[in-house]
Amino acid sequence: MRTPKGLYRTSPTIYLCELDTCPTCHEPMSQTHYLNGLKTVQMMAAVQTIAYRPKRCFNPDCPGRTITWPAAAWQARAPKYGTYGYDVIAQIGWERQRQRARFAEVQARLDPHLEISEAHVRHLYHCQYLPLLACHERQHLADLQKLAQPAGLLLGMDGLMPEGGEPQLWLVRELQTGWTLRSGWLDRQDEATFAAFLQPIADLGLPIQATLSDKQAALLSALKLVFPQARHGLCQLHYLKNAAQPVADADEQMKIALRQTVRGQVGDLLRPKTAEKPAVLTVTGLLPSPVPAPADTCAPVSAADTKAGLAPQQEAVVQDLLQRTRYLLTLKGRPPFRLAGVEMFEQLEAVARCVDQLLRHAPRPEPRLLHLRAGLRAALRAVRADYRDLRQAADWLTQIADVLDPDGKPARTAAAVRTEWEHCLHEIDTASQTSPRLQGFAEKIGQVSESYAPGLFHTYDVPSLPRTNNARESEFREVKRRLFSTTGQTGAVKRLLLREGAWELIPGLGSLAETIAAISQVTTHALREEQQRVQTHRRRFRLHTRSAKQSQAQLKDLVRRWRALPAAKSP
DSSP states (O other), X not given: OOOOTTSSOOOOEEEEOOOSBOTXXXXXXXXXXXXXXXXXXXXXXXXXXXXXXXXEOOOXXXXXXXXXXXXXXXXXXXXXXXXXXXXXXXXXXXXXXXXXXXXXHHHHHHTTTSOOOHHHHHHHIIIIIHHHHHHHHHTTHHHHHHHHSSSOEEEEEEEOOOOTTSOEEEEEEETTTOOEEEEEXXXXXXXXXXXXXXXXXXXXXXXXXXXXXXXXXXXXXXXXXXXXXXXXXXXXXXHHHHHTHHHHHHHHHHHHHHHXXXXXXXXXXXXXXXXXXXXXXXXXXXXXXOOOOOOOTTOOOOHHHHHHSSOHHHHHHHHHHXXXXXXXXXXXXXXXXXXXXXXXXXXXXXXXXXXXXXXXXXXXOOHHHHHHHHHHHHHHHHHHHHHHHHHHHHHHHHHHHHHHOOTTSOOOOHHHHHHHHHHHHHHHHHHGGGOHHHHHHHHHXXXXXXXHGGGSSHHHHSTTSOSOSHHHHXXXXXXXXXXXXXXXXXXXXXXXXXXHHHHHXXXXXXXXXXXXXXXXXXXXXXXXXXXXXXXXHHXXXXXXXXXXXXXXXXXXXXXXXXXXXXXXXOO
């Protein structure tokens, strides 16, 4: 921030160095008579001109006699080369991350307190707040030694699905504390790349009790190479998803067939008339929509209504039933535990039974209900054999999940759980002999189970090792949601993940006051190094722009750099 001379008061607040003895030789320090660090700092409460009087050691034999020591209170106001206070930087980061505010909104909230543009808010977030947060978390490195002593560290790792040929964002956390050990991009996903990514953790020389990851072959081989003594746990949810894949595929096919048959049989009933779905629904505000009169379900049916057809109350029941049927045709699944085809079959069967009850109590047959019942029965009959097999396979997956789930059960060892699990798989294999299709499902479950078996059960002997990698995946989803809420553009989210994803994954602190206190303790050297990492990484994507103006400027710069090169000598 360049401040015009005389805009703010020039009488500075002077801070004195708090040191009494030299940190190097422990001799008494001497106060200097000059000022250092004179600058104007914008803070949330006020604009302040600050400076400090340093201290020096005048012991001629002291190696640090040339060092001038600043005042800690001066350092706690703002970064050394910055003119916005730590409280401003923390406020920007807090509103951006916790309140999911856009930069324009943050700038508008800060405007009554200080002079700052939206562009500078953006700069302070990306180039000050995120690097400061990363530097603060790095201070936990010294605590890893103490944490690792009783039993060892627990590492969880996962990667974000790459976009096209872009690098993939990967994250390694210590599972007992949530500290970020490594967060960054990998250009390839092979054993050598994963090993290079993990090796700095191994170089700490700390014991690693166990790791948790997905079953990616190159990653598993790298984990065994880098951490040969550690147990390698595999995500149980990914195991069940992979085991359920043929079942999920068959379920999707059955769902499509069932939906098409229902629409073919009773599509004329399910297509609502235009008048039944007004474009404007419930509205509030200064000009709200009218309040409908409550339906009187107990009103007697007049002779005229009976003669004319269904009473309004009965008509409403029919329309609600058709609406329910329309909704069921839109179901989507979440394998392995929510199979949309199985659920659609069961729910449509319940609708058909409801229609039976309505027809039994109707004063006379209603043609639409008869048509609906006949169409649903025909559609259900066409896929009933598929449903029986899929229902059985779904029950198998539930049984396996129940064996692995420790909730509500006495503590079990890994060996005990594995014995139960193997017994469950044997029962599945036996039950599958009744149908060739079931045999195919059981065979896939058996194959996937065998490949996952070495890493499924460590969690029962290592209580702090999670059963799934859901926490890492939830972090990726949360970052995506937060970035989308602050940008409103899917493309912008992808770009930000490529440019700042590793820093965006660094968790924030519990409160604004805690954040201010934490980032104000970061040293200038550490901050400058982290800012250099940010700039170096962002430079890789400088040519990734669709702006014609920026593109032209970048191309002109390439030509300038080329012309500045020494001329090639003639052969």
